[in-house]
Amino acid sequence: MKDKLVKNEAGRWVPLExxxxxxxxxxxxxxxxxxxxxxxxxxxxxxxxxxxxxKVTTSLKDAxxxxxxxxxxxxxxxxxxxxxDFVANRIFDIAHDMGIRNLRWFPSAxxxxxxxxxxxxxDGTISHIEGSMNGPLGEFTSQxxxxxxxxLRSHGGRTQxxxxxxxxxxIAVVAAPAAxxxxxxxxxxxxxxxxxxxxxxxxxxxxxxxxxVTDNLVSFPCLPMQIEGNYVDSVVTxxxxxxxxxxxxxxTQITRSPDRLIIAEMTxxxxxxxxxxxxGCVVQAGAGGISLAIAExxxxxxxxxxxxxxxxxxxxxxxxxxxxxxxTMEYIxxxxxxxTESIRSLNENRNHIPFTINNIYNYHSKGNFAQFIDMVSLGxxxxxxxxxxNVVTHSDGLLLHGIGGWQNCLFAKNTIIALPxxxxxxxxxxxxxxxxxxxxxxxxxxxxxxxxxxxPLRTDLLEKVKGSGLPVKTIHELKEEAEAICGKPDKxxxxxKIVAAIKWVDGTVIDxxxxxxxx
Amino acid sequence: xxxxxxxxxxxxxxxxxxxxxxxxxxxxxTEIKSKTHVLFGxxxxxxxxxxxxxxxxxxxxxxxxxxxxxxWAMAARMEAALKQVFPAPKEFLPPELPQNRRETARDRQxxxxxxxxxxxxxxxxxxxxxxxxxxxxxxxxSVAPSRKEDARYLVRNALxxxxxxxxxxxxxINQLPDGxxxxxxxxxxxxNLILIPKCESASEVKAVDDRIAELNPDPSRKxxxxxxxxxxxxxxxxxxxxxxxxxxxxLAIGLEDYTADIxxxxxxxxxxxxYARSALxxxxxxxxxxxxxxxxxxxxxxxxxxxxxxxxxxxxxEGMGCIHPAQIAVIHECFxxxxxxxxxxKKIVMAFEAAxxxxxxxxxxxxxxxxxxxxxxxxxxxxxxxxxxLLNPKWRESDEG
Numbered sequence: 001m002k003d004k005l006v007k008n009e010a011g012r013w014v015p016l017e018x019x020x021x022x023x024x025x026x027x028x029x030x031x032x033x034x035x036x037x038x039x040x041x042x043x044x045x046x047x048x049x050x051x052x053x054x055k056v057t058t059s060l061k062d063a064x065x066x067x068x069x070x071x072x073x074x075x076x077x078x079x080x081x082x083x084x085d086f087v088a089n090r091i092f093d094i095a096h097d098m099g100i101r102n103l104r105w106f107p108s109a110x111x112x113x114x115x116x117x118x119x120x121x122x123d124g125t126i127s128h129i130e131g132s133m134n135g136p137l138g139e140f141t142s143q144x145x146x147x148x149x150x151x152l153r154s155h156g157g158r159t160q161x162x163x164x165x166x167x168x169x170x171i172a173v174v175a176a177p178a179a180x181x182x183x184x185x186x187x188x189x190x191x192x193x194x195x196x197x198x199x200x201x202x203x204x205x206x207x208x209x210x211x212x213v214t215d216n217l218v219s220f221p222c223l224p225m226q227i228e229g230n231y232v233d234s235v236v237t238x239x240x241x242x243x244x245x246x247x248x249x250x251x252t253q254i255t256r257s258p259d260r261l262i263i264a265e266m267t268x269x270x271x272x273x274x275x276x277x278x279x280g281c282v283v284q285a286g287a288g289g290i291s292l293a294i295a296e297x298x299x300x301x302x303x304x305x306x307x308x309x310x311x312x313x314x315x316x317x318x319x320x321x322x323x324x325x326x327x328t329m330e331y332i333x334x335x336x337x338x339x340t341e342s343i344r345s346l347n348e349n350r351n352h353i354p355f356t357i358n359n360i361y362n363y364h365s366k367g368n369f370a371q372f373i374d375m376v377s378l379g380x381x382x383x384x385x386x387x388x389x390n391v392v393t394h395s396d397g398l399l400l401h402g403i404g405g406w407q408n409c410l411f412a413k414n415t416i417i418a419l420p421x422x423x424x425x426x427x428x429x430x431x432x433x434x435x436x437x438x439x440x441x442x443x444x445x446x447x448x449x450x451x452x453x454x455x456p457l458r459t460d461l462l463e464k465v466k467g468s469g470l471p472v473k474t475i476h477e478l479k480e481e482a483e484a485i486c487g488k489p490d491k492x493x494x495x496x497k498i499v500a501a502i503k504w505v506d507g508t509v510i511d512x513x514x515x516x517x518x519x
Numbered sequence: 520x521x522x523x524x525x526x527x528x529x530x531x532x533x534x535x536x537x538x539x540x541x542x543x544x545x546x547x548x549t550e551i552k553s554k555t556h557v558l559f560g561x562x563x564x565x566x567x568x569x570x571x572x573x574x575x576x577x578x579x580x581x582x583x584x585x586x587x588x589x590x591w592a593m594a595a596r597m598e599a600a601l602k603q604v605f606p607a608p609k610e611f612l613p614p615e616l617p618q619n620r621r622e623t624a625r626d627r628q629x630x631x632x633x634x635x636x637x638x639x640x641x642x643x644x645x646x647x648x649x650x651x652x653x654x655x656x657x658x659x660x661s662v663a664p665s666r667k668e669d670a671r672y673l674v675r676n677a678l679x680x681x682x683x684x685x686x687x688x689x690x691x692i693n694q695l696p697d698g699x700x701x702x703x704x705x706x707x708x709x710x711n712l713i714l715i716p717k718c719e720s721a722s723e724v725k726a727v728d729d730r731i732a733e734l735n736p737d738p739s740r741k742x743x744x745x746x747x748x749x750x751x752x753x754x755x756x757x758x759x760x761x762x763x764x765x766x767x768x769x770l771a772i773g774l775e776d777y778t779a780d781i782x783x784x785x786x787x788x789x790x791x792x793x794y795a796r797s798a799l800x801x802x803x804x805x806x807x808x809x810x811x812x813x814x815x816x817x818x819x820x821x822x823x824x825x826x827x828x829x830x831x832x833x834x835x836x837e838g839m840g841c842i843h844p845a846q847i848a849v850i851h852e853c854f855x856x857x858x859x860x861x862x863x864x865k866k867i868v869m870a871f872e873a874a875x876x877x878x879x880x881x882x883x884x885x886x887x888x889x890x891x892x893x894x895x896x897x898x899x900x901x902x903x904x905x906x907x908x909l910l911n912p913k914w915r916e917s918d919e920g
Contacts, residue, residue: 396557426558
């Protein structure tokens with residue numbers, strides 16, 4: 001690729017072109033205002049579809065052929081099947097058998113089960129991934145082995161890219177735990193129930209062809225219609241969408257790690273003392289070990305004070321549904337579900353409602369839900385002394401994680417990064433993040449087991465925390481403490497080759513990942 | 520000949536495996552595999568050389584398999600491996616943290632003491648953050664016989680270089696005579712208290728006390744003793760053990776071994792050990808020291824722990840052992856003075872202070888006469904309440920006002 005680099009507003013050197021397409025360097029938070037119109041897929045006509053509404057096609061291969069699968073297409077899939085996904089792998093098995101090449105895979109996230117696709121990345125069936133690259137897929141990318149440059153986006157950035165026409169999806173394949181022959185579908189029932197299909201919603205509206213794959217075909221109408229059959233080209237039945245035990249964990253567990261519990265307890269105390277949480281607040285919970293424990297401590301705070309959370313945004317777990325049941329939370333708005341109890345709740349509780357990723361996170365829309373959130377707790381692989389955050393690469397330079405909803409959540413009123421000060425000798429607070437994923441101006445508080453650092457921009461929190469007895473330190477003090485324990489780490493070495501671009505929520509390029517040198 | 524120390528394998532974290540083979544020539548040849556090689560490979564290489572050269576070992580093959588080990592633990596592993604094949608009287612000591620070296624008071628509160636196996640560095644790193652009054656680096660029962668020597672180096676280095684955030688630093692040595700050799704490793708380091716396990720006689724206490732006096736580089740520095748009574752004979756001799764040295768500050772009971780010794784099954788109600796525990800409280804109080812209860816081993820069941828700890832306090836114990844950090848908060852909650860207890864103590868202390876001011880020898884609260892031990896207990900309750908944030912130290916002003 002032509003590596004004409006410019007320094008973006010965050011001080012990172014980024015290209016003006018990725019995979020031959022022009023891109024816009026990051027301009028600052030809220031600075032890039034898009035022009036033009038939304039992208040639209042070609043117009044369909046019902047005259048071209050069976051009048052009885054039966055779109056069932058004999059096999060996934062037939063459906064892909066009918067959709068015109070050919071070289072260079074963009075195929076989108078969604079991660080609600082998580083590490084139990086059979087569908088995405090099957091698509092590329094078929095493409096490989098057909099000799100198709102240079103496909104762009106556009107998943108909402110990838111999991112270890114997708115390591116199955118590495119040979120297809122090697123032989124050119126798949127030219128590159130735009131989405132997330134976890135574990136071995138990330139390592140593969142970091143070693144410069146992907147044919148083209150990978151692109152990482154947040155969940156909201158993914159909907160923005162679809163809407164803006166940055167990524168035009170040729171074929172969207174939606175794994176549906178329940179569907180009717182017309183293509184109406186939901187995630188609520190069946191052997192592979194996932195609760196919601198929030199990540200697929202945008203693709204269905206914007207893709208040229210939509211294939212619904214189900215292992216639970218019900219007769220019309222499949223209700224509620226989380227996916228509207230009007231957008232769907234064909235319906236395919238398969239024996240199994242995936243491995244149920246890897247799609248949804250039976251029960252989510254709070255971490256037993258005493259270190260993580262200290263961090264969670266301190267985070268909750270901080271939020272109560274500084275008034276970040278209050279009667280009627282809006283919170284976002286995650287399913288990570290520390291997030292779950294924070295949710296449980298917040299639950300106790302709500303009960304003790306007689307408070308209610310007005311809305312909890314999911315990632316839903318039984319810890320949130322428990323609050324819904326005992327009245328400490330009024331509503332759950334749900335983008336993804338992590339356990340069977342949450343699926344039960346979605347089916348039975350009218351105050352537990354699915355939302356679409358477009359509605360909560362798309363930055364190019366008329367408002368931003370994420371800004372209503374009073375408190376969100378997130379993780380990171382690195383935070384630097386300017387409060388900039390990295391979630392995609394480790395300190396040794398390897399790409400190992402996707403962005404997920406992390407960038408989108410930074411717009412919450414109070415963004416707290418809760419994490420251990422060091423992990424297996426590797427300090428988390430560094431002079432400069434290896435890869436910039438989120439600008440420090442949006443990160444308010446860092447909570448570690450050894451102390452809390454508040455962003456100097458948040459003079460209000462610095463004032464409110466006084467007298468709390470909480471161990472408030474500067475971010476430099478935390479960094480020095482970690483280095484006194486671990487030693488000051490060396491830096492990884494990179495080649496000049498750009499292996500992945502990191503998009504900001506507005507589609508601009510905030511940073512790039514370079515190939516790791518043989519260290 | 521190869522000297523080895525440590526652990527390797529996919530589940531190992533914050534620890535390493537070291538193998539050292541001295542050679543006739545060829546310098547120091549390293550083979551280092553580390554999860555953190557990009558960030559710390561050079562540091563590990565340097566540490567290998569520094570340790571080996573400090574012992575004068577100039578030719579050796581060294582294999583290190585590292586899963587994010589902190590430098591003090593890695594140095595301990597190296598020294599343990601090296602000394603198996605290259606005996607040397609020298610030590611390789613990591614820097615001593617000034618915050619670890621602090622004296623503790625004889626009657627310091629000892630509600631909780633967290634046991635940490637002496638050969639597991641991973642568990643030591645954050646141990647000081649959990650808030651236990653004391654931390655026990657254990658060389659005895661939680662360390663397998665084949666790991667005893669490794670544990671001595673790890674515990675020594677941890678006492679020097681791992682920040683325990685103000686917890687009282689305790690080491691449980693092995694039963695004598697091995698325990699006397701353990702002392703050589705730990706007494707010169709930052710250390711507050713030695714636990715003497717399976718103690719059955721005053722002479723054992725004296726042997727430990729004498730050995731500490733020989734090894735203690737600063738005779739004015741106090742190293743306290745806490746004998747653990749774990750047998751029928753020990754219970755019968757509890758008072759002579761408790762009063763064997765002025766450095767004995769507490770007497771603990773170990774119920775796993777005690778119940779086995781008397782031929783009983785340990786229960787959470789503890790009827791089988793009621794006599795022993797009561798006798799121990801009595802002996803400790805008679806000797807003017809703290810009676811400390813055993814550990815509760817069902818660490819998953821915090822409700823049962825709460826019941827056990829509540830009964831323990833009611834019997835007169837001042838604290839318990841912990842085998843998991845989650846137990847600490849529950850134990851503190853149970854051994855802290857309760858609201859009623861504080862309210863009563865406040866009244867007694869006020870009456871006592873008023874009587875003193877007025878020069879009256881007899882203290883009365885309402886129609887009741889108050890005796891000296893009751894006043895003493897009330898003063899202790901107030902002190903504990905103030906220390907643990909349960910009572911504002913300025914309570915006299917607000918109460919009188």
